[in-house]
Amino acid sequence: xxxxxxTLEKIVALCKRRGFVYQSADIYGGLNGVYDFGPMGAxxxxxxxxxxxxxxxxxxxxxxxxxxxxxxxxxxWKASGHLDNFHDPMIDCxxxxxxxxxxxxxxxxxxxxxxxxxxxxxxxxxxMFKTQLGALTDSTSVAYLRPETAxxxxxxxxxxxxxxxxxxxFGIAQIGKAFRNEITPKQFLFxxxxxEQMELEFFCTPDTADxxxxxxxxxxxxxxxxxxxxxxxxRLRPHEADExxxxxxxxxxxxxxxxxxxxxxxxxxxxxxxxLTQHSTHSGKELSVFDExxxxxxxxxxxxxxxxxxxxxxxxxxxxxxxxxxxNETRTVxxxxxxxxxTTCAIFPLTKKLSDNAHKIYLDLKSKxxxxxxxxxxxxxxxxxxxxxxxxxxxxxxxxxxLEDGCVTARDRDTLEQKxxxxxxxxxxxxxxxx
Ligand code: GAP
Numbered sequence: 495x496x497x498x499x500x501t502l503e504k505i506v507a508l509c510k511r512r513g514f515v516y517q518s519a520d521i522y523g524g525l526n527g528v529y530d531f532g533p534m535g536a537x538x539x540x541x542x543x544x545x546x547x548x549x550x551x552x553x554x555x556x557x558x559x560x561x562x563x564x565x566x567x568x569x570x571w572k573a574s575g576h577l578d579n580f581h582d583p584m585i586d587c588x589x590x591x592x593x594x595x596x597x598x599x600x601x602x603x604x605x606x607x608x609x610x611x612x613x614x615x616x617x618x619x620x621x622m623f624k625t626q627l628g629a630l631t632d633s634t635s636v637a638y639l640r641p642e643t644a645x646x647x648x649x650x651x652x653x654x655x656x657x658x659x660x661x662x663x664f665g666i667a668q669i670g671k672a673f674r675n676e677i678t679p680k681q682f683l684f685x686x687x688x689x690e691q692m693e694l695e696f697f698c699t700p701d702t703a704d705x706x707x708x709x710x711x712x713x714x715x716x717x718x719x720x721x722x723x724x725x726x727x728x729r730l731r732p733h734e735a736d737e738x739x740x741x742x743x744x745x746x747x748x749x750x751x752x753x754x755x756x757x758x759x760x761x762x763x764x765x766x767x768x769x770l771t772q773h774s775t776h777s778g779k780e781l782s783v784f785d786e787x788x789x790x791x792x793x794x795x796x797x798x799x800x801x802x803x804x805x806x807x808x809x810x811x812x813x814x815x816x817x818x819x820x821x822n823e824t825r826t827v828x829x830x831x832x833x834x835x836x837t838t839c840a841i842f843p844l845t846k847k848l849s850d851n852a853h854k855i856y857l858d859l860k861s862k863x864x865x866x867x868x869x870x871x872x873x874x875x876x877x878x879x880x881x882x883x884x885x886x887x888x889x890x891x892x893x894x895x896x897l898e899d900g901c902v903t904a905r906d907r908d909t910l911e912q913k914x915x916x917x918x919x920x921x922x923x924x925x926x927x928x929x
Contacts, residue, residue: 500815501753505808506682508815508826512884514538515683527679527687529804534884537836537865539690539803542721542810543669545833546692546801549717550667557665557694558658562646564671565627565637573776574645574769576622576638579740584619584677588612595677621674639673644798646670647695648769651781651794662783662794663706665696669803681754683808690803695796699785700767703743703795707764710797711746714762718748722831723813727751728759741768748801750809759809760801767793810834814885820910828885829908832927835885839924840867841902842877844893852892855902855917864924882907887927890920 509515513532517524531539551557571577583596590608596616604611623639640646647666654666669692679685698706711730718728733745741763748760770793774781782791814828832838839859843852849870856868867886869877874891881889890902901914904923915923 499753500812500817502682504817505811505815508828508883509535509682509811512880514811514884527676527685529683529686534836535807538810538830538834539807541834541836542803542806543692545721546669546717546803546806547667549713549720550665550692550694550799553665553713555663555665555696556660557667558654558660560647560650560654560666560668561670562640562643562650562668564640564673565625566640566645568633568636568638569776570645570649570773571622571638573772574648575740575772576641576645577620580622580641581618581620582677583616585616586614588614593677598678619675619677621676623673623675640671641674642672642800643668643670643691643693644695644800645769647693648773648796649777651697651770651773652779655783663696663698663702665694667692667694669693681752681808683804684752684757686804689805691800692803692806693798693800695765695798697794697796700792700795703764703766703797706797707744707762710799711762714748714760714799718759721810721834722829723750723809727813729756731756739763741765743768750812752809752812759805760799763798763800765796765798767795769796770794825879825882827882827907830885830887832887835887836865837867837881837884837886838865838888838927839920840869840877840881840886840889842868842874842889842891843870844874844891846870848892848894848896851896855890855892855920859921859924862921864921866924878905888924890915 512534514535516530516532518528518530519525584593585596585601586593587605587608589610589612590605592605592607601613622641625637625639627635627637647668654660670690671688672691673688676685676687679687696706696710719725727750729749731747731749733747738745743766744764746762747758749756750759770781774793782793784791810830811828814830816827816829818825818827841852841856843849853868856866859866869880878889887907889905892902896902901916902920903912904915905912
């Protein structure tokens, strides 16, 4: 059995072939940097969100949820600093008109597309999508699609603390869409224009921020191990002072070793009290809390963890993808953690004559909330290959012996081992995989 290297092209092809991801507006030629998730992809994203939330909420401190709006007013993005700071340097080749992010290329060299060196000046390009609310087009109707979910949390800080009993230290977690008009969306789901973030803003006292920063780095490291990412392909990279975002006092990136190099998967930042201070100053509203011990008011500090659902999705696919030579044939398999795999198990009747018996097992598992698939089309070998490609950890086959011994054959995706297990034990067998 041998294993062949994964490439971006192979992942893109598999995603389309097996219903994970499609280019948005595919039938009209596609929309650059925007993707739709098919049945497999949509389920896998749900599993990623559930795993993330479980990790975040396993904190010993209270973590509450928020679902903020996608549109934000001019005032919000002015206060957050995004209107003034959230831009990328852009440059064009005057010969072939190809556009680049100036920090992605060496502008001392010629254009890699046409081989000539004739650049425009570097200009700053605002990354937020601007729109207009309602029919009137004056300055008060300007709105922006949010480029991060975090600001919805900061502007609702007072609403949350005054409408619930949460007390510092506590966190507000949010999963939702974010939009960035990236100059050059690339590497499939790695840099998109419409994507989804999973962010936690953890509010604490100024003197505990460093400690919580360290705690959350550990928590997030553990998360990546529990969802099965290869430990050797993960590393933590502290930011240099000149790399820090405008709000950040310290930042550590969780990086993954993609086929195109070590790249950021998640950012963990000590944001200080920048955001709440800004929103308090710009809105004129008090956003401080009262410290009962010190008998004084202060603006809470914030530790943030932020990862893209789509970027993690891509990372998991890269990590799980294997090609193996099996009996003169190549088997493509996604060795996804059972909690992340879109389908946890598949049920096959050996022949169509046994369909009713196998279908009963399928309906029983489905009614118990398991992610199960039924397939009776083609040879058993072909059915195994289809499930291997979408990462289904185990397949159960109901055959003629099953009528006599009440057992099915369980076939393991990774070891290919086959064993007979009693039908009454199938549910526990699958649940054990999900632990
Ligand atoms: N609130 C902090 C923040 O937004 P960021 O480093 O700009 O920080 C956080 O983004 C995470 O969001 C990244 O680590 C990445 O996983 C994801 N992300 C950012 N831009 C993205 C894009 N254009 N496409 C896909 N994911 C993106």
